[in-house]
Amino acid sequence: MKVTIAYIEEPPFGWTETNGTATGADIALADTVLRAIGVTRIEHHLTSFSELLPGVEAGRWDMNVPLFVTRERADRVAFSVPVWGIADGFLVRTGNPKALDSYASLAKRADARLGIIAGQVQHDSARASGVSEDQITVFEHQADAIEAVLCGAIDAYASTALGNRIVASRIGGSMLEAVEHERGTKGQQQKPPLGAFSFNRSNSDLIQAVNLALRSYLGSPEHRACVAAFGLTHNEIDPALAGRG
Structure with missing residues (x-):
């Protein structure tokens, strides 16, 4: 079989x-x-x-x-x-320059740009928290989204908190860090x-x-x-x- x-x-x-x-x-x-x-x-x-x-x-x-x-x-x-x-989180440049810790926090900053993989649930979660389509860049592959964070084309890549921790540890803390979303904020589930x-x-x-x-x-x-x-x-x-x- x-x-x-x-x-x-x-x-x-x-x-x-x-x-x-x-x-x-x-x-x-x-x-x-x-x-x-x-x-x-x-x-x-x-x-x-x-x-x-x-x-x-x-x-x-x-x-x-x-x-x-x-x-x-x-x-x-x-x-x-x-x-x-698994809950969501962001992958950001080390130091988290724009202090992004939830979709709602990103929505409040018109200058913040978010990367999301096409078709993933993070797109709906971001929009439900007030992130505008103008703030969102859609990628087909994770590697492209990560490169966009590294070069500054986007400020955060939304994925699972766990996956982002693994990526950050592999690439090195001098370049990227994983940020877990604040729980209980708008659009974030307790479970x-x-x-x-x-x-x-x-x-x-x-x-x-x-x-x-x-x-x-x-x-x-x-x-x-x-x-x-x-x-x-x-x-x-x-x-x-x-x-x-």
Whole structure:
């Protein structure tokens, strides 16, 4: 049995090693669960974020790495049980020159520019907090958004707080820093949004098998040790377990 899973370049969730191998917390979780349900051949397909949903809808691959669950996305694809819960944050130049610590704080500064990856939920979150479209630059790939922060074309890149911490640590604190959003500000949720694998809605057998394996594995010592190697902690895992029946 073969399963193809699509991923994007977004450490620590997924990225491509120099030898061409896909790795990351979401890749490791998917591989473990798929092997547990008897998959003998796993193929990893690198794509862009904007192609994840159309690709799985069209059957170009079998499943996607986790992305945030929204009502609009759930109308297009089937989601697994949640696998993590992660709040948003900014990646900024070291020192955070414009003191940006939430979408609302950025909205108050007409001279502040925000970078977002096309199709990601951060776009809606920013607009809901008053950030104007004139302040937003949309990128197709994370690497381009990071370069824009470094060169000063934008003041902040919005992504997950965890992902930004990993990027900042890799690049070095002398150039970039990760800023976690102030909780409770306008547009910020007290509970972090949840992420899950997604599938073509007709692929019920794979969905059911993956969910069964996830329910057994998520939160186990083995699971926690596996994703801890990529920087995920109970802060990201436990929110996904909280509402599970």
